[in-house]
Amino acid sequence: MTYRRAAIPALIGGLLLAALLWWAGSSADALRLPGSVGTLGPDAVAELQRWVAPWAYDPPSFLDAGVQGHGYVLLGDDGRDRYNGIYTAGLQIRYGAVFAAFVLGALLLIRRLPPVRGRTTAAFLALWAWGAAAGTLAAAVSAPWFIAAAGHGSHRFLPQLASVTAAGRQLPVAVSLVAAGATVLVARIAAEGASTPPRTEVPARAARLAATAGTAVIALSVVVLSYQPVAAALQAYSPDGGLLAEPGDLLRQWLLLGAWDAPAAGAVVDWLLHRASDVLLLAVVWWALSRLPGLLTRVTLPAMAAGAVGATVLGLLASQLLRIAVVQTGPQQGLLYSSAAIGNGIPAALTCGLLAGVVATAVLRLSLRGAPEPAA
Structure with a gap:
């Protein structure tokens, strides 16, 4: 178009x-x-x-x-x-x-x-x-x-x-x-x-490899940066004085897609339910990124970056809906109260989604190097 x-x-x-x-x-x-x-x-x-x-x-x-x-x-x-x-x-x-x-x-x-x-x-x-x-x-x-x-x-x-x-x-x-x-x-x-x-002809193996690389960027935020000791170190970081002092809240907001720690005694089931939402986030991102190159009329870096941001936001919202439905819903909680956390993490989805799109595009182009140019 x-x-x-x-x-x-x-x-x-x-x-x-x-x-x-x-x-x-x-x-x-x-x-x-x-x-x-x-x-x-x-x-x-x-x-x-x-x-x-x-x-x-x-x-x-x-x-x-x-x-x-x-x-x-x-x-x-x-x-x-x-x-x-x-x-x-x-x-x-x-x-x-x-x-x-x-x-x-x-x-x-x-x-x-x-x-x-x-x-x-x-x-x-x-x-x-x-x-x-x-x-x-x-x-x-x-x-x-x-x-x-x-x-x-x-x-x-x-x-x-x-x-x-x-x-x-x-x-x-x-x-x-x-x-x-x-x-x-x-x-x-x-x-x-x-x-x-037209659709871009992308080999399935190359699309899956690019999706895996992009999802790895999201997993870095979900698994590594969102681990409580690492998140606490980000929170505690602060230059000396001035307008740039105490950037911890901002760093967590734009880099962390979740929060997790080792399960407490007697709370393993709840811990696994919360981790299921993280798995769903990564699954949605991988599935969307693997389909994205074949849906685009032409694979370009801006289109892949925008698509990766959309995939990350969708995965984030899906994980939050799962957490509301499975973990947070109770007889005393209304729908509005349960949905208070909807939209948390969208700044981080923007940051990580853009990086995931760049990485996925680079891996896809490397995978296709030497192959016939796909139809535009």
Whole structure:
């Protein structure tokens, strides 16, 4: 599919994603109505407020009350307006960033993985995963403005950056389903009348070898870096003073896809259930990476990297759903409470997925060296 044909569905998907996030954020006021607690229950309302607050235009409570950040410094009207302006600018940057990130990723995915017969499901899943990743990228890009709006941006900047980036991760995961579906539908309409995009002919052995190499990068995060003593060493690392002090939270957020330790006495079954979710993550990544080269119209580094990010995000979400269904579900836990961890690890999925895509592409090209050039 040409870029001209791919641009329209990518733009529509990006606009829909931003509009749905704005609509959800604008609904924050409705959750404060007395009837909301009576209808949904206090726990569900509190959890929904946590989902939508990072995307709401309502200023934080400490600014609304004329108090600056955690220092409780009283502000006059001019000071309050100034910090409210910074917060609003940060939110505008967040919406602009989520739109731009989704459009750029969707443009590449639709071009190389067009949603035509035999590829529609793969394209939908890749776009859904990329929408969730776009939300995380937008949160990271806009985080400095939110930190500045709190009035204490120079204090523990990196831990604050990690905290702001992690907020609001569930909402993009949910609304990206709708945006991905609309993007695929429009892309299928745009593809009508065009010739059927060819598939890249990749030997099965080369595809499996590349998938294994890419999955090994993900396993490095899941098995090695996520081991508690190693994660603790990352957490404890800190340069001396300045804005780069205490990077532990940020390093864990962008490098670790899980957390595990040796099983405690009498808890082997629970430990194995948690490890089953890690196995599922690696299995989904390997299966997706082994299929990806044959689905692409042309194997390129950007397409493989974007596809690997999508595979890692999908594997991460699948593992979290398994953990909710098997490990965390209980009679006292509602669906919203159980899904509070959905979206954890997406920053690390971006980092590790990009590296996995690069490694898989390099191994695939080495495997095909000397072989006939596959059909483009």
